Amino acid sequence: GDSVTQTEGLVTLTKGLPVMLNCTYQTTYSPFLFWYVQHLNEAPKLLLKSSTDNKRTEHQGFYATLHKSSSSFHLQKSSVQLSDSALYFCALTGANTGKLTFGHGTILRVHP
Amino acid sequence: DMKVTQMPRYLIKRMGENVLLECGQDMSHETMYWYRQDPGLGLQLIYISYDVDSNSEGDIPKGYRVSRKKREHFSLILxxxxxxxxxxxxxxxSPDNYEQYFGPGTRLTVL
Structure with missing residues (x-):
């Protein structure tokens, strides 16, 4: 079945530094990848999505590129802010079943 | 503005009691979902509903059942x-079986 791997459980950074959160996946179908962000005590919200190979997608200063050759969809930002502190999920759907497979999530903590 | 609502937001029950969690959406989306979230485990799919009375088990359905009698309402029963x-x-x-819109969540404590 499908799987999503997020290697970092917790990333702690100083405000203003760049960040990359890793996401790799496995599927036998054509992949559609997502990044969701969940702030404390809130619902997950869609941040980015892509199904196009080698095309960068951007939103709210975050960006990611789907690389089918390496089965990756890493999330990046050039300069993190305090408000970026949240839980970030990478998710995959492959077969248009409507089912998303989520990674376990990466907590991003940004301090002053 | 697309909206998913959940009631109640907080619930405390005793072991053995029955629990009803309600979900509503005003977007006429065909597909709806129930997940649970536990620390370190991410979001686990309990049930998926493709439309009225068209429900399918997710990854962890044991101990749960669902009901969908109207497109805009989806209930989870323990x-x-x-x-x-x-x-x-x-x-x-979800409007398209890809992008999902989440409700605010229900925090359930079973004593």
Missing amino acids: DSAKTNQTSVYFCAS
Whole structure:
């Protein structure tokens, strides 16, 4: 079945530094990848999505590129802010079943 | 503005009691979901509903059942709740079987 791997459980950074959160996946179908962000005590919200190979997608200063050759969809930002502190999920759907497979999530903590 | 609602937001029950969690959406989305979220485990799919009375088990359906009698409402039922069902439950809906919109969650504690 499908799987999503997020290697970092917790990333702690100083405000203003760049960040990359890793996401790799496995599927036998054509992949559609997502990044969701969940702030404390809130619902997950869609941040980015892509199904196009080698095309960068951007939103709210975050960006990611789907690389089918390496089965990756890493999330990046050039300069993190305090408000970026949240839980970030990478998710995959492959077969248009409507089912998303989520990674376990990466907590991003940004301090002053 | 697309909206998914959940009621109640907080619930405390005793082991063995029945639990009803309600979810609503005003977007006429066909597909709806119930997830639970536990620390370190991410979001686990309990049930998916493709439309009225068209429900399918997710990855962890044991101990849960669902009901969808109207497109805009999707209920999660725990018959005789157990302490290990203490969790945060999220409902979601999707217009296209890809992008999902999540509700605010219900924090359930089973004592």
